[in-house]
Amino acid sequence: MLKTVRNIIRQSNKIVFLTGLGSIVECGGRDLWASDIFYSIEKKYHMCPEQLLSAGEFSSRKERFYEFYKKEVISYLPHPDETYEIMKSVEEQGNLESVISFNIFGLEKLAGIENLVEVAGSVYNNYCPKCLKTFDVDYLLSSRSIPYCDECKKALRPNLRLLGERVDNDLYTQAAIHCFNADTIIVLGADLGSSKIQYVTGHYKGSNLILLSKEEKYGDRFADYTFYGNIKDNMKKLFV
Ligand SMILES: [Zn+2]
Numbered sequence: 001m002l003k004t005v006r007n008i009i010r011q012s013n014k015i016v017f018l019t020g021l022g023s024i025v026e027c028g029g030r031d032l033w034a035s036d037i038f039y040s041i042e043k044k045y046h047m048c049p050e051q052l053l054s055a056g057e058f059s060s061r062k063e064r065f066y067e068f069y070k071k072e073v074i075s076y077l078p079h080p081d082e083t084y085e086i087m088k089s090v091e092e093q094g095n096l097e098s099v100i101s102f103n104i105f106g107l108e109k110l111a112g113i114e115n116l117v118e119v120a121g122s123v124y125n126n127y128c129p130k131c132l133k134t135f136d137v138d139y140l141l142s143s144r145s146i147p148y149c150d151e152c153k154k155a156l157r158p159n160l161r162l163l164g165e166r167v168d169n170d171l172y173t174q175a176a177i178h179c180f181n182a183d184t185i186i187v188l189g190a191d192l193g194s195s196k197i198q199y200v201t202g203h204y205k206g207s208n209l210i211l212l213s214k215e216e217k218y219g220d221r222f223a224d225y226t227f228y229g230n231i232k233d234n235m236k237k238l239f240v
Contacts, residue, residue, distance in 0.1 A: 001227075005210060006237075006238055008210075009184060012183045013094065014095070014182050014183045014184070015090055015096055015182065015183070015185075015186060016097045016100060016184070017087050017096075017100070017185075017186050018099075018185060018186070019099060019100070019101045019102060019188050020187070020189045020190020021102075022213060022231055023083055023103070024103050024189075025189070025214075026081060027081045028078040028079060029077075029078035029103075030073075030078075032049040032072065045064070049072075052069075053065075053068075053163055054162055058157065058162055062146045062155055063145055063146055066143075066145060066146050069140075070141055073123065074123050074137050074140060075141070077137070078107060079110065081232055082232050082235065083188065083232045084111035085111060086240070087108070088112050088113050091113055091114065096115050097181050098116065098178040099113050099115065099116050100117045100175045100178060100200060102119060102197065104118075104160050105122070106123060109124070117174050119161075119167070119175055121159045121161050122159060123137060123160070124136065124137060125158070126139070126140055126147075128151070128154050129156075129157055130149065131151055131154075133149055135149075140156065140158075172196075172199060176202075176203040179200050179201055179203045179204045180203040180204065180205065182206065183206055184206065185206070185210065186210045187213075188231050189212065189213055189231055191219045192209075194219065198219075207224055208225075209223050209225075210225045210226075212231045213226065213231070
């Protein structure tokens with residue numbers, strides 16, 4: 001199968017990569033849903049990560065939202081590894097249609113990838129809802145409790161899709177168009193059974209949906225080819 005998929009990739013010039021949680025964990029990112037972390041968060045905050053990162057929490061209990069967000073989310077920023085360097089090299093060779101990120105840690109941008117749709121937002125984009133001035137992660141981390149705009153004193157917000165908020169239709173439409181245009185889609189550490197991912201991959205017309213995943217998931221049956229194990233190692237086997 002490896003030889004077949006390497007040949008498919010060699011003949012592809014409109015590749016879409018779709019990055020999920022598995023691809024950030026290998027870069028030192030934190031999986032808030034891993035059972036030990038999930039349990040310690042529930043114990044400490046008496047809520048699960050979804051509830052803590054919800055629109056309701058942000059609008060009515062900002063102090064707790066930011067306590068959680070600063071301590072548990074943006075204190076653990078991952079750095080791009082070779083997986084992201086390989087995607088960048090595909091872009092440099094002119095064979096990239098787009099990277100569609102379902103993560104919030106901006107690893108693709110850090111790796112210099114330009115053809116990118118961040119459907120879930122990015123921790124690196126924070127803004128004042130009143131004057132729209134933008135602020136970096138360090139500004140948030142150095143604020144004592146809730147970070148405020150230094151000009152109009154409004155509480156800042158991270159540009160993320162919070163639970164309970166509507167998805168950004170424009171971004172999902174862009175992602176769906178890229179999948180429609182793609183000759184090959186390579187999914188890195190995401191669950192193909194999730195409805196958000198199905199929405200975008202549902203527009204793909206080809207038969208080269210390749211999944212790289214650490215472990216088996218229910219949605220894997222939607223893939224045409226699957227490689228289990230370390231994502232970075234499998235990326236190297238396929239591309240290098
Ligand atoms: Zn402002």
